[in-house]
Each structure stands twice: as C-alpha cells, then as structure tokens.
Amino acid sequence: MHSNSCCVLFLVCIYIVFNVIHAQPVPGPTKILLSCGNQKGGNDADGRKWEPDSKYLVNADKSVESKAETQDSSLPSDVPYMTARIFNAETSYKFSVNGSSRIFLRLHFYPSPYPNLNISNSYFSVKAGGVTLLNNFSAATTALALSQAYIIKEYTLAPSDLNDLSLTFKPSDKYSSSFAFVNGIEVIETPEMFDDNTGMVGFAGGDSSVTVEATKASMETMYRLNVGGQFIPPTNDSAGLMRSWYDDTAYIFGASSGVTNKANTTIRVGGLAVILAPLDVYSTARTMGPDPNINKNYNLTWVFEVDANFTYLVRFHFCDYLYQKVNQRVFEIFINNQTASDTLDVIALAEGANQPMSKDFAVHVNGKQDNNEIWVALHPNVGVKPEFYDAMMNGLEIFKLGDGKANLAGPNPELSDLMRKQQEHNNKKFAEGKSYTSAIIGGAAGGAAAFGIAAAIIFVSQNRKRRHPGNHSMSSWLPLHGHSQTSSTTISGRSHGSTAISSDAASNCRYFSLAEIKQATKNFDESNVIGVGGFGKVYKGVIDGDTKVAIKRSNPSSEQGVNEFQTEIEMLSQLRHRHLVSLIGFCEEGNEMALIYDYMGKGTLREHLYNKNKVTLSWKQRLEICIGAAKGLHYLHTGAKYTIIHRDVKTTNILVDDKWVAKVSDFGLSKTGPNMNQGHVSTVVKGSFGYLDPEYFRRQQLTEKSDVYSFGVVLFEVLCARPALNPSLPKEQVSLADHAMRCQRNGTLEEIIDPHLKGKVKPECLKKFAETAEKCLSDHGTDRPSMGDVLWNIECMLQLESDSSGSQHSRVPSGSNEGSVQNMDHISLMAMHRNTLSLGSEHDVTEQSEDNPDDIFSQIVSQKGR
Structure with a gap:
C-alpha cells in the first residue's frame, strides 16, 4: 500500500514538473536591432528600441566607435545613423538564430564625414554566413550617384544547418587607407515566404519546366511596391517585419498609367497572406481603365533597373475586389517581353473574390548589350473572351537571387563626369588637411530613402533621356x-x-x-x-x-x-x-x-508670431508679410529664367526688414525646377519636418507645389501663432498641419487661432484665409493652387480687411475702374499689369505697389511659366 502511494506521488510530481516546463514561455523569433558604435543604444523615430552592438562583436579590438560630424536633414532619426562602427581590419558579428528559419537582414549606412576619415576612401565587403552581400562596396559613391543621404540594404538569407549567423566586414585590399563601416544592423527571423520551385521565363519556347528552388536561395530586396497605392511605412507592416512599400508611379513606362482604385469591401486576409504583404497592399490596385478598346491596344508597363548577370524573382500580389466571378477579368503577364502567364484569372487562382494571393516568376538578366532592366507588362487576354478586357495588380516585389558562387554583390553605380570631378576635388581637399567630404553626400527622402526608390531616381532620369534624346535637362539635378x-x-x-x-x-x-x-x-x-x-x-x-x-x-x-x-x-x-x-x-x-x-532689421517672421520679446503683429501686418513672401516665391516659380523651387519654405526663412517688407531667404536647398514637359524632378527629399510636402516625401518627386504645401503650413502658423511641430502637445496636436486641417474640416478652427486675433478678423476674410491654407495642404500637388493663385487670394483678403476698416480708397490698382476687387475677373487684372520680372533685374515693378499702399496687387506673370 505504501509503495502504491509512493508511485502515485511520483507520477503526480512528474505531471506537475511536466506542466511547469511546458508553462514556460516559448522564445519568440529573433529580432535584433543594433545601433552600431553607440554604447547606450536608443529608440528611433518609430519607437523601436536599438541596442548597442558591442556584445555581438567577435573581435572588437579591430574596430572603433565613431560619431558622424554632420547630420543630414533627411535622416529619419539619430538612431541608428549618427553613430557608426568603423572597421580597420576584418571583423565579425555573431548572432544566435534559428538555423531553420529565413532571416531578414538589413544594413544601414550613412556615409557622412567621420573624424579623421575620408569617407570616399571606404571600400569594403560584407559576408553573411557563406553569402557575399557586398564586394568592393562604396557607400559614399552609391549615395552620391543615387542622391541619397543614407542607404538601406535588405537581404533575406536562406535557412541553414547552423544556429549561428556570422556577419563579416572586411576593408578592401585594393585601396590604401580603406575601411569598412556600418551604422545599423537588423536581424529578424521570418517564416518561409517562398516556394520550392519557381518557374523561369525567358527561355525559347517558353519552357516553364526550368525552375528556381527559391526556398534555398538567399536574396537581396531590390524593389517593393504598393501598386496603385501610397507609401506604406515600416510601422504599418502587419507581419512585424518592418518592410517599406513604395508608390509605383515612378516606374511606370509611357503615358498610359491606367487608373487606381481602392477596395470598399472587406479583404479576407489570413494565414500566409498576412506575412506576404500588409492589408493596405491588397486594398489598392492599378487597373488599365474602363475602355476595352483602349485596353486591347496597350500594355500596362513598369520598368526597373537591376544588376546584370543575375537571376531575379518577381513576385506579383493580387486581390480582385472589383469583380466576383471567374472569367470576368483574364490577362497576360510579360516579363522582359517573354510570356510569364497567358491566362491569369485572379479570382480563379485565389478561389474567390476579395482573397489575396501572390504569384512568383523568375527571370535571368544577362549582361548582353548593356541589358540591365526588368520590364513587367500586363495585357488583357482577348482570346478567352473575358467579360471585361482589363488587367490589374496590387503589389510587386523584385528580389535578386545569389549566383552559383553564393554572391549577391553588384557593382557600385557609375558616376557622371560632374560627380566624378566633384569627388576628386573633395579627395584633393581632404589630402590637403581639410575634412572636405560632406559634398559627396546628397540629401534624401527622409524616412523613405530605401533600396528600391534610390535606384528609381537613376533609372527614371536615364529612361526619360532615352525616350527624349534631345532633352538633357535631367543632368541638371546636381547641386x-x-x-x-x-x-x-x-x-x-x-x-x-x-x-x-x-x-x-x-x-x-x-x-x-x-x-x-x-x-x-x-x-x-x-x-x-x-x-x-x-x-x-x-x-x-x-x-x-x-x-x-x-x-x-x-x-x-x-x-x-x-x-x-x-x-x-x-x-x-x-x-x-x-x-x-x-x-x-x-x-x-x-x-x-x-x-x-x-541686414534684415526685424528678424524672422517666426519671432514675431510667438516670441513675447517681439512686437505682436496685427492681422493686416500678417497679411502684408504673407503677400511679400508669396511674391518672392511666385517670382521664383514663374518669373526667373528657370523655375526655381525653394524646398525649405518656413517662417524662419521669411525675414522682415526695418520697413516691414518681407523677403524669402536661405536658398541652400533650392533646385532649378523641372523641364515643363516633365512637371517634376526626381530628387532626394530635403526640407524641414512639419513643412515637408508628404507627396514629395513619398515619391521623391519635387515640384513647385512642394513649396505651396510648405507655404500652407506657414499660413496656418501665421493664423494660429504656434510652431509647425510642437512635441509637448498631445499626439493629435503635435503637427500643426494635421491639427489645423482637422479643425478646419470640423468647423472648429476659430478655437485654435491666435488669441490676439480673436474678434479682429473679418469672418469672410478668415474663411477665405483658412480655405486657401487648406487647399495648399492638399494631399496631391495637382489639387493645390499655384503660388500666383495663393498670392491673388491673400491680396483679396487684404482688400476685404481694408474695406472693412473704413478706408477711403478702394485699393484697386491705379488705372482700373472704380469698384471692389471681388468684381474684377482674374484675367482683366493680369492684363492690367506688364510682366517685367526677369533674371538679374535689380528690381521689379512690385516695388511701386509696396511704396504706394493703393497699388497693393502684385505684378502677375504668366501662370504657364516658360
């Protein structure tokens, strides 16, 4: 009896121990974020915590910690970019990972000047396990060629038999004084996202039996696009993999870009689909359009620049939320003019509407005849007679696969002659004892300057020059x-x-x-x-x-x-x-x-808005200062020899002289504007947070409407007398642009205007001012007014205020008929003035209107520009 009791007690103990063991939390997937060269680590702008890198170094004595000497305005945050680990000899990191898992590896590089180092001398290789990621890599040359301040390289490493991941940096032996560096490292485990066999396209006869075993391949992410939608930041990645998804507009070939649309039904996202792409990707799409006759005669095409002599995996993301039945929309997919699929029916493959799916193809890009592009085209399949002649796509990713030697490294981008001369000039100055290297760094898209978009800038300029051989203007987007x-x-x-x-x-x-x-x-x-x-x-x-x-x-x-x-x-x-x-x-x-x-005796506009030591501006003074600044910007956009985009419009760059005349200042970030046939210039994102045009931020395409957006923030700043960004306020009020727009839509704007103005602004004037600022802040540049229109509106507001104050004269430009300005049409007023604005003139005729308050209206130049 006693022995039986002991047995029972023993079994109970075993049961308890077993359950205690199984009750312990199961370690989650590895997620390591290292701020290299940073002893304390810290949080980035998205709130992610980065730790110091020292404990992962195998031979730390061969490296030193360093801090960047300059901070580009495009950096998304100090962490991890403002500190770096510098390697003077081969050095490795070692990470404990689950060898059976695929690994996301991101490397962050900020090729800024570092103390006593010429960043243009930095050439190095990087290996992860047995895979060569970079070889003879120059972050400085790459940044210069791509007009980026910082570079993110992303890789997905294939599973291995090892539970340790070794990441090795080695300075190049080809260059004296060469060194390696890195600013940030991300190591994130992810479930397998690729198929065992992916069919190859591009073989004679369309032999689809040739396949790529993608599950065993390491890859570099080249492009990741939210087709038909907007930029999706890393924080919106549903799988927690912190991926960025970019607008596809910059890659569309030709004038036919189709139409975009957004789902108004529930997308059935679950299982692997959550990992493949965020819901936002499947909720938007680009289609060919509603006209079947047009659709039958063109291809919806994208073009991407890549490294030659590599195989690429092209992943299509589909979700048909517009149609409900099989054979309503069937189309063909071509990759580099070869048929990848001739009868793709999304609803049939996904087994239903509103159901996400992906489809992978592989293509080899050879180096013949300078071939370094991937063309993706969609066309309706007319032969199967679908109900609608159309094609669609929701998302697209392109991955470079390692070659037979486990190599993913491509060449450094080639510099133009001007860039090369500038780099040689910088190196010469450094050799003379000056730290003269910052000029090799362009500014960038702020938090959006990652791998794919960077390459787009080079591609778009080259592609457009190819299509317009007589147009050489794209070469002017250097400083x-x-x-x-x-x-x-x-x-x-x-x-x-x-x-x-x-x-x-x-x-x-x-x-x-x-x-x-x-x-x-x-x-x-x-x-x-x-x-x-x-x-x-x-x-x-x-x-x-x-x-x-x-x-x-x-x-x-x-x-x-x-x-x-x-x-x-x-x-x-x-x-x-x-x-x-x-x-x-x-x-x-x-x-x-x-x-x-x-010398501008009255200082900056900002000082007079919310600096208690300065004079508080009246509403009339504020309007006159806004008019002066608008005249300056309007002249830049339309009156000079070339369109000039300021790129840093804000209240600290609007100065006031002793006579309260407003002047625009600080042209260090300015660009000569785009060729009028193109409408924009693909360039690095620079500017000041709080004033930055979100469309410019997303697409890296600069237009004069980017200045209009910034000026809209200035208008709200003038009205509300508070900074464009105020982190001390509640989250929803930190950004003035967002907060003011929300109040404007809710009809509560009067609650946040400057208390000094309450009851002193004519309601019609306040309404028109708010509407003008709201239009300036439109999401899309095409919906924003020109600076000429903004100027006209503010001058009308001043006229309203002047009339209401009992002025004896009507403020109508001299020579006009008697009556109020509101009764004059825009064209008549434009005809009344001569366009005397020209490059290099000492003064324009607007001086007269400043000296004579009755001539308040500006000299309006052609809205069409040159």
Whole structure:
C-alpha cells in the first residue's frame, strides 16, 4: 500500500514538473536591432528600441566607435545613423538564430564625414554566413550617384544547418587607407515566404519546366511596391517585419498609367497572406481603365533597373475586389517581353473574390548589350473572351537571387563626369588637411530613402533621356555648383578659395577677405550673433563704415554646408527681387566659409508670431508679410529664367526688414525646377519636418507645389501663432498641419487661432484665409493652387480687411475702374499689369505697389511659366 502511494506521488510530481516546463514561455523569433558604435543604444523615430552592438562583436579590438560630424536633414532619426562602427581590419558579428528559419537582414549606412576619415576612401565587403552581400562596396559613391543621404540594404538569407549567423566586414585590399563601416544592423527571423520551385521565363519556347528552388536561395530586396497605392511605412507592416512599400508611379513606362482604385469591401486576409504583404497592399490596385478598346491596344508597363548577370524573382500580389466571378477579368503577364502567364484569372487562382494571393516568376538578366532592366507588362487576354478586357495588380516585389558562387554583390553605380570631378576635388581637399567630404553626400527622402526608390531616381532620369534624346535637362539635378566652369576664380587679383563657384556667379557678387569679415563682426564676437542655423551662426556686422549686413558663417570645424554654400551663391547671385534677401558677397578663405546678406532689421517672421520679446503683429501686418513672401516665391516659380523651387519654405526663412517688407531667404536647398514637359524632378527629399510636402516625401518627386504645401503650413502658423511641430502637445496636436486641417474640416478652427486675433478678423476674410491654407495642404500637388493663385487670394483678403476698416480708397490698382476687387475677373487684372520680372533685374515693378499702399496687387506673370 505504501509503495502504491509512493508511485502515485511520483507520477503526480512528474505531471506537475511536466506542466511547469511546458508553462514556460516559448522564445519568440529573433529580432535584433543594433545601433552600431553607440554604447547606450536608443529608440528611433518609430519607437523601436536599438541596442548597442558591442556584445555581438567577435573581435572588437579591430574596430572603433565613431560619431558622424554632420547630420543630414533627411535622416529619419539619430538612431541608428549618427553613430557608426568603423572597421580597420576584418571583423565579425555573431548572432544566435534559428538555423531553420529565413532571416531578414538589413544594413544601414550613412556615409557622412567621420573624424579623421575620408569617407570616399571606404571600400569594403560584407559576408553573411557563406553569402557575399557586398564586394568592393562604396557607400559614399552609391549615395552620391543615387542622391541619397543614407542607404538601406535588405537581404533575406536562406535557412541553414547552423544556429549561428556570422556577419563579416572586411576593408578592401585594393585601396590604401580603406575601411569598412556600418551604422545599423537588423536581424529578424521570418517564416518561409517562398516556394520550392519557381518557374523561369525567358527561355525559347517558353519552357516553364526550368525552375528556381527559391526556398534555398538567399536574396537581396531590390524593389517593393504598393501598386496603385501610397507609401506604406515600416510601422504599418502587419507581419512585424518592418518592410517599406513604395508608390509605383515612378516606374511606370509611357503615358498610359491606367487608373487606381481602392477596395470598399472587406479583404479576407489570413494565414500566409498576412506575412506576404500588409492589408493596405491588397486594398489598392492599378487597373488599365474602363475602355476595352483602349485596353486591347496597350500594355500596362513598369520598368526597373537591376544588376546584370543575375537571376531575379518577381513576385506579383493580387486581390480582385472589383469583380466576383471567374472569367470576368483574364490577362497576360510579360516579363522582359517573354510570356510569364497567358491566362491569369485572379479570382480563379485565389478561389474567390476579395482573397489575396501572390504569384512568383523568375527571370535571368544577362549582361548582353548593356541589358540591365526588368520590364513587367500586363495585357488583357482577348482570346478567352473575358467579360471585361482589363488587367490589374496590387503589389510587386523584385528580389535578386545569389549566383552559383553564393554572391549577391553588384557593382557600385557609375558616376557622371560632374560627380566624378566633384569627388576628386573633395579627395584633393581632404589630402590637403581639410575634412572636405560632406559634398559627396546628397540629401534624401527622409524616412523613405530605401533600396528600391534610390535606384528609381537613376533609372527614371536615364529612361526619360532615352525616350527624349534631345532633352538633357535631367543632368541638371546636381547641386548648381556642379555646372561651374572653373574650380577657382580670381577677382580683383585675389584668389579666393577652392569651391567650384562659376565665373558668372562670382562676377555678380562681391568677394570679402577673411580679415574684412572679422573686422565687420569684431572677430566673430558672440554678442553679434543674431541667429543659428544648420549652416552655422549668423552675425550682425558692419561693412564699408556704416552698412549693416548679416554674415552667415559656416562651422569651421567641418565642411557642413559646402553644397548649400555654393548653391546659395550660384542661385542668389543671379536673382534680384524686392522680396528675396539680397546676397552681397561671400568669403571662402582658409577653413572659413561665409555669406554676406542685406541686414534684415526685424528678424524672422517666426519671432514675431510667438516670441513675447517681439512686437505682436496685427492681422493686416500678417497679411502684408504673407503677400511679400508669396511674391518672392511666385517670382521664383514663374518669373526667373528657370523655375526655381525653394524646398525649405518656413517662417524662419521669411525675414522682415526695418520697413516691414518681407523677403524669402536661405536658398541652400533650392533646385532649378523641372523641364515643363516633365512637371517634376526626381530628387532626394530635403526640407524641414512639419513643412515637408508628404507627396514629395513619398515619391521623391519635387515640384513647385512642394513649396505651396510648405507655404500652407506657414499660413496656418501665421493664423494660429504656434510652431509647425510642437512635441509637448498631445499626439493629435503635435503637427500643426494635421491639427489645423482637422479643425478646419470640423468647423472648429476659430478655437485654435491666435488669441490676439480673436474678434479682429473679418469672418469672410478668415474663411477665405483658412480655405486657401487648406487647399495648399492638399494631399496631391495637382489639387493645390499655384503660388500666383495663393498670392491673388491673400491680396483679396487684404482688400476685404481694408474695406472693412473704413478706408477711403478702394485699393484697386491705379488705372482700373472704380469698384471692389471681388468684381474684377482674374484675367482683366493680369492684363492690367506688364510682366517685367526677369533674371538679374535689380528690381521689379512690385516695388511701386509696396511704396504706394493703393497699388497693393502684385505684378502677375504668366501662370504657364516658360
């Protein structure tokens, strides 16, 4: 009996132990985020926590921690980009992973100047396990060629038999003083997302029996697109894999881009579909359009630039939420002019409507005849006689597969002659003892500058030049100083520096010696500092005995702002307008760079909006300042020789002189605008958060409407007297643009306007002002007004206010018929004025309207531009 009791007790104990063991939490998939060279780690802008990288290093003594000397405005956050791990010899990280799982590996590179290092000397290789990810890789060259400030390389590593992942960085042996570096590393386990066998296309006779065993292949992500939809940020990735999905517009070939639509039904997302793509991908689509006759005669086509001599896996994402039955829409898929599928019926393959699915194909891109593109085309299948002649797609991904030598590394992008000369110039300056490398870095799309979009910029420009061989304008999207005729210029017998200032620019403004600048600022006395910006400190100074000037001095310890310095000189030396701050001259001597401007005695617009030490502006003053700034921007967009896009419109860049005349300033980020036939320029995203055009941010396509968006934020800032971003407020109020638009739509805008204005603004004027600002903030640039229209509206508002204040004169432009402005049509007013705005003119006729308050309306130039 006693033995039986012992047996029972033993079994009970075993049962309890067994359940306790199984009650322990099961370790989740590996997710490691390393902020390299950062001893403390930290959180990024999305709230993700990054840890220090030191504990994962195998031989830490062969590396050093470093901090970037400059911070590009496009960086999404300090973490992980502002610190780096520098490798002077072969060094490895080791991670414990589940060998049977596929691994997402992302490498973040920010090729900024680092102390005592010439970033353009950095060439290195990277291996993960036995796979070569990068070889002889130059992050600086890649960033320069792609106009990106930072680079993200993403790989999906095939499962292996090992539970350790070794990641090795090795400086190149081909270059002396070469080093490797990395800013951030992500290691994330993911379920298998690929099929055992993926059919190849591109063989004679369409032999689909040739397959790729994708489950055993390591890959590099080349493109990931939300077709027919907007950019999807990493935080919206339903699978937690932090993938970015980009707008497909930049890749569409030809004028026929089809139509986009959004689901108004419930998408049945579950199982593997959740991992393959977020719900947002399957909820939008691009189709060919409603006209069957048109659809039968064209292909809906995308083109992608890739590395030659590799095999690529092309993944299509489909979800048909418009039709309900089989054979309603059947279409063909072509990849590089070869049939991948001739009868694709999404509803039949997915076994129902509203059901997500994916379809993979593989294609080999050979190196013959400079072939380095993948063309994807859709066309209705007329032969099976579907109910609708149409084709559609929701998402697209392209992955590069490792070759037979376990290699994924492609060549560095080739630089244009101008870029190469600039890089050689930078290297020469570094060798002379100057840290002169920041000019090799372009700015970028802010949080959206990842692998696929970066390549698009190069491709789009090349593709358009191919389609328009006579058009060479795309080459001008380098900083303006890249077109300089000479690297140094001598004025009045004095050699002044080493930046590439063109002779035209140098002849249009005055050169100051460093001694003159020091005398003007009392040797840069801190008591003369009147402002601080990204370029450096701004000093009040006096030249020629009694002329007050503002002197913007670069930080002498680094080369931050070299591009901005030269762009400002090239730009402003050719522009003269009452509402643009005038550049008097520049100094570039020794390790100093400085720009000398007219002194603006009243400071910035921002100071007068919510700085209690300044004069509180009346509503009329605010309108007049807005009109002045709008005139300056309108001139840039339509009145100069080329369209000029400011790219950094904000209240700190609108200055006011002693007579309260507003002037637009700071042209360091400005671009000469696009060829009018193209409408935009694909370029790096730069600007100031809070004012940044979301469409420009998503698509990296800059237009003058990006300035209009920023000016809309300025208008709300003028009305509400609060910053564009205020992190101390509740989350829904942090962004002024979002908060003001929400209040405007809800009819509660009056609750957030400046208390000093309440009861002092005519209701009709307030309504028109808010509507104008709202239109400026439209999601799509095509829905925004031009700066000319914005200017016209604000001038009408001032007329309303002037009439309501009992003014004895009607403020109608002189020579017009008597009556209110509202009764005049726009065309009549335009005809009343002569277009006298031209490049290089000292003044325009708007000066008269400032001196005579009755002539308040601006000189309206052609809205069509040139």
